[in-house]
Amino acid sequence: xxxxxxxxxxxxxxxxxxxxxxxxxxxxxxxxxxxxILSVLVPVFRGFNFGxxxxxxxxxxxxxxxxxxxxxxIDAVASVVPDAVARVTIVGDDGVxxxxxxxxxxxxxxxxxxxxxxxxxxxxxITSSFVGASWGEDVTRQAIIGLIAxxxxxxxxxxxxxxxWKMSAAAILSLFADLVVTAGIYAASxxxxxxxxxxxxxxxxxxxxxxxxxxxDKIRENTSWEGDExxxxxxxxxxxxxxxxxxxxxxxxxxxxxxxxxxxxxxxFVLGADTLRDISLALLIGIxxxxxxxxxxxxxxxxxxxxxxxxxxxxxERVLKERGQATGSQEEPAAVGS
Amino acid sequence: xxxxxxxxxxxxxxxxAWRSLSWLGALIVALIAINTAGVLWAGGSWTPxxxxxxxxxxQIILEPExxxxxxxxxxxxxxAVSILRQRVDASGVSEAEITTQGDRNIVVAIPGELDDETRxxxxxxxKLELRPVILADVASTESVExxxxxxxxxxxxxxxxxxxEPTDASxxxxxxxxxxxxxxxxxxxxxxxxxxxxxxADEPLVTCDTTNTFKYLLGPVEVSGExxxxxxxxxxxxxxxxxxGTWAVNLxxxxxxxxxxxxxxxxxxxxxxxxNQFAFVLDGRIISAPSMNGIITDGRPQITGSFTQExxxxxxxxxxxxxxxxxxxxxSSDTISATLGSSQLQSGLIAGLIGLILVxxxxxxxxxxxxxxxxxxxVVAGVITxxxxxxxxxxxxxxxxxxxxxxxxxxxxxxxxxxxxxxERVRDELxxxxxxxxxxxxxxxxxxxxxxxxxxxxxxAAIVLFIFAVGxxxxxxxxxxxxxxxxxxxxxxxxxxxxxxxxxxxxxxxGHSWSGLDPTALGxxxxxRAEFRKPAANVTKTKVASSTRExxxxxxxxxxxAAELAAVGDTPSNEGKDS
Numbered sequence: 010x011x012x013x014x015x016x017x018x019x020x021x022x023x024x025x026x027x028x029x030x031x032x033x034x035x036x037x038x039x040x041x042x043x044x045x046i047l048s049v050l051v052p053v054f055r056g057f058n059f060g061x062x063x064x065x066x067x068x069x070x071x072x073x074x075x076x077x078x079x080x081x082x083i084d085a086v087a088s089v090v091p092d093a094v095a096r097v098t099i100v101g102d103d104g105v106x107x108x109x110x111x112x113x114x115x116x117x118x119x120x121x122x123x124x125x126x127x128x129x130x131x132x133x134x135i136t137s138s139f140v141g142a143s144w145g146e147d148v149t150r151q152a153i154i155g156l157i158a159x160x161x162x163x164x165x166x167x168x169x170x171x172x173x174w175k176m177s178a179a180a181i182l183s184l185f186a187d188l189v190v191t192a193g194i195y196a197a198s199x200x201x202x203x204x205x206x207x208x209x210x211x212x213x214x215x216x217x218x219x220x221x222x223x224x225x226d227k228i229r230e231n232t233s234w235e236g237d238e239x240x241x242x243x244x245x246x247x248x249x250x251x252x253x254x255x256x257x258x259x260x261x262x263x264x265x266x267x268x269x270x271x272x273x274x275x276x277x278f279v280l281g282a283d284t285l286r287d288i289s290l291a292l293l294i295g296i297x298x299x300x301x302x303x304x305x306x307x308x309x310x311x312x313x314x315x316x317x318x319x320x321x322x323x324x325x326e327r328v329l330k331e332r333g334q335a336t337g338s339q340e341e342p343a344a345v346g347s
Numbered sequence: 348x349x350x351x352x353x354x355x356x357x358x359x360x361x362x363x364a365w366r367s368l369s370w371l372g373a374l375i376v377a378l379i380a381i382n383t384a385g386v387l388w389a390g391g392s393w394t395p396x397x398x399x400x401x402x403x404x405x406q407i408i409l410e411p412e413x414x415x416x417x418x419x420x421x422x423x424x425x426x427a428v429s430i431l432r433q434r435v436d437a438s439g440v441s442e443a444e445i446t447t448q449g450d451r452n453i454v455v456a457i458p459g460e461l462d463d464e465t466r467x468x469x470x471x472x473x474k475l476e477l478r479p480v481i482l483a484d485v486a487s488t489e490s491v492e493x494x495x496x497x498x499x500x501x502x503x504x505x506x507x508x509x510x511x512e513p514t515d516a517s518x519x520x521x522x523x524x525x526x527x528x529x530x531x532x533x534x535x536x537x538x539x540x541x542x543x544x545x546x547x548a549d550e551p552l553v554t555c556d557t558t559n560t561f562k563y564l565l566g567p568v569e570v571s572g573e574x575x576x577x578x579x580x581x582x583x584x585x586x587x588x589x590x591x592g593t594w595a596v597n598l599x600x601x602x603x604x605x606x607x608x609x610x611x612x613x614x615x616x617x618x619x620x621x622x623n624q625f626a627f628v629l630d631g632r633i634i635s636a637p638s639m640n641g642i643i644t645d646g647r648p649q650i651t652g653s654f655t656q657e658x659x660x661x662x663x664x665x666x667x668x669x670x671x672x673x674x675x676x677x678x679s680s681d682t683i684s685a686t687l688g689s690s691q692l693q694s695g696l697i698a699g700l701i702g703l704i705l706v707x708x709x710x711x712x713x714x715x716x717x718x719x720x721x722x723x724x725x726v727v728a729g730v731i732t733x734x735x736x737x738x739x740x741x742x743x744x745x746x747x748x749x750x751x752x753x754x755x756x757x758x759x760x761x762x763x764x765x766x767x768x769x770x771e772r773v774r775d776e777l778x779x780x781x782x783x784x785x786x787x788x789x790x791x792x793x794x795x796x797x798x799x800x801x802x803x804x805x806x807x808a809a810i811v812l813f814i815f816a817v818g819x820x821x822x823x824x825x826x827x828x829x830x831x832x833x834x835x836x837x838x839x840x841x842x843x844x845x846x847x848x849x850x851x852x853x854x855x856x857x858g859h860s861w862s863g864l865d866p867t868a869l870g871x872x873x874x875x876r877a878e879f880r881k882p883a884a885n886v887t888k889t890k891v892a893s894s895t896r897e898x899x900x901x902x903x904x905x906x907x908x909a910a911e912l913a914a915v916g917d918t919p920s921n922e923g924k925d926s
Binding site for chain 2: 023154266276
């Protein structure tokens with residue numbers, strides 16, 4: 010059982026079995042490009058489903074109601090603010106969520122009292138939030154500042170650690186793909202964009218980069234001692250590294266995704282744990298997308314960046330030539346790269 | 348073939364392992380000791396404090412009201428925080444937390460239920476300004492009596508001149524035709540308090556008193572409300588110290604306020620009414636406009652008038668607590684019911700448990716007996732995290748929020764990640780034909796670098812999130828950063844030493860099929876290559892390492908052939924083992 014993946018890992022490690030991540034990059038780029046274009050287009054046409062934090066408004070959450078129906082809430086809100094439109098949703102078995110336009114503080118308290126009466130629960134069971142319209146702007150502005158700062162520092166860190174800006178550039182570019190595609194999935198699925206979801210989005214950047222750093226570390230190791238004598242071309246070395254770390258990538262992604270999925274499951278089915286749901290949803294999508302982008306975008310892109318370097322070009326040409334002489338065509342391993 | 352290296356490395360690696368484990372033990376004991384000390388002597392506890400979203404309570408976020416281009420300084424924010432704290436404390440609410448958020452907002456967090464009175468105290472935006480009166484429809488009956496009788500005979504040195512440029516704040520020259528028209532047609536009901544609050548301090552203001560009975564045209568701000576140190580109500584006492592039975596409000600200005608007020612009172616005293624009046628403007632409305640009965644240079648004016656005990660107390664409170672340096676509006680307000688909070692905590696904990704079980708099952712599936720190291724490491728990480736959070740919540744006021752709980756659960760997976768990176772490295776080394784002891788050491792060297800580099804990225808993200816984030820993001824970022832650091836500590840001080848020790852056991856070193864480090868399952872066929880290139884006994888370790896790599900590198904094609912041959916021959920036995 011377990012060793013099926015282990016054996017698979019062995020084959021990947023030795024190169025017995027190999028996925029052509031680097032060589033097939035045109036295909037992967039094309040897929041990525043389609044995803045990115047869709048991710049940009051979908052929000053243009055559908056827009057994001059922004060949470061109440063971005064629209065501004067008031068929200069009431071009534072827990073432990075005996076009978077979760079919508080009408081009492083609509084009547085209760087109308088009794089206080091006649092012209093307000095109340096959006097009522099039933100959460101779980103015994104919860105009711107009421108969203109209205111922005112109410113005055115005094116109105117908020119009156120509605121709370123009215124709702125408590127309507128559902129026959131103590132006022133302490135009612136959670137109310139009031140969010141000014143500028144709150145979302147604040148969150149967004151801070152998130153964007155945070156995003157830019159993180160990208161900047163991460164790019165510098167990676168350039169220093171890997172001692173090449175090309176790895177850094179490849180990693181950051183694939184990160185953009187993560188961001189855009191995750192945002193696209195949000196728009197397409199109509200998941201609510203809340204501040205918690207934005208935390209999730211920023212966190213997956215870190216996860217995605219984490220994944221990239223691990224894979225790039227192996228790439229660096231594989232390519233650093235490949236001197237002139239190496240029998241692999243540069244793209245082949247990169248591809249081998251990605252394959253060698255593939256089982257690890259799968260394992261870490263699964264292990265990272267499992268607890269997140271657990272939060273999502275609980276958050277989605279248990280009343281009111283919106284924060285849990287929003288964070289975990291963004292994280293889950295992000296972990297999957299982040300693993301994908303490392304393997305299919307970051308690594309091939311890094312290889313592409315370096316292939317043009319004269320030294321690497323010379324090396325690759327010689328390797329291919331020697332291989333042709335020494336082994337003949339039937340021994341030729343799957344040509345990787347261009 | 349592995350025997351020599353095993354025997355030679357055994358004492359050092361074991362000694363190192365035990366040393367690391369003792370450091371870890373010392374760390375945990377120290378954390379427990381700190382927490383115990385906190386519990387015994389400094390009001391600590393054995394459970395972390397919970398944030399409002401888990402405990403239930405009210406959180407109000409206040410945003411400064413700013414005119415175009417205006418900014419709020421850190422000093423102003425701090426001042427506002429301390430004033431708000433006074434207001435909340437005055438209402439008898441304990442454990443309220445008032446903090447600044449980002450560079451402009453203020454967060455007031457109050458556990459438990461919030462009564463309307465306290466809420467109003469917090470939510471009233473309350474910016475206090477002191478402006479001289481230039482025009483008024485009806486003169487107020489209130490008056491300012493000097494407490495310093497000696498200066499009674501001061502002269503009016505601020506004679507208003509009819510120059511087009513106003514010379515001082517009470518100069519009628521402020522009143523342009525336009526302003527006069529506005530004043531004449533001004534309707535008290537039309538006051539927009541939010542707008543009045545943003546009214547520039549250096550321009551005149553048309554407004555009314557709180558009862559809408561009088562309308563005023565006021566000069567520019569002369570004294571700002573934050574210069575009021577204290578305001579109390581009390582009985583007016585005669586010079587012999589006998590109570591007169593009338594109520595008054597006693598003000599005390601700070602140094603700047605004393606100076607400014609002395610200047611104003613000197614000018615105003617003796618001016619004809621209504622220009623001898625001085626208006627206290629709270630939220631754009633006049634709460635009191637007493638006339639100046641003397642020159643006050645000691646910064647301790649007394650406001651008298653037809654006060655009752657209640658009305659004098661109310662005015663004193665308004666002057667004292669209303670003195671925000673800048674006005675604020677409520678940006679968001681959340682009231683979380685206590686039952687919802689505890690149910691959210693519960694669901695968070697359930698989610699964490701489910702996540703943990705899933706991770707354990709998966710690692711058992713993938714790494715078999717080796718999974719015990721992962722599980723034990725997670726337990727150790729959990730213990731250290733719990734102790735750290737409890738200590739921080741006692742010492743630093745950290746509060747565990749729902750987002751923090753989410754970060755802790757996410758951390759389960761992220762922590763297990765670093766073990767996987769390590770284990771896979773060890774497996775790689777085994778595949779290269781090393782014996783287990785050597786594989787653990789060599790794998791560790793490479794894994795550690797990768798783990799630290801990748802965790803540095805995580806930590807960087809957490810720090811950036813923490814610095815730039817607003818709201819619940821901070822709790823999440825802080826918790827994530829903390830667990831990242833703990834993760835690295837645990838990998839170094841626990842996971843690696845445990846593996847070093849386990850490598851010495853028969854079960855693991857013999858490559859038992861359930862050990863997770865079974866060389867056969869990991870491609871034992873390639874051991875043949877290592878044997879082929881078996882290094883001489885006197886070669887250094889690094890040389891061995893490099894020659895192993897050399898072997899791997901040079902043998903690519905032969906290797907593949909051997910592999911294919913071996914794989915064919917080996918398959919039945921492999922399957923027999925797996926099923």
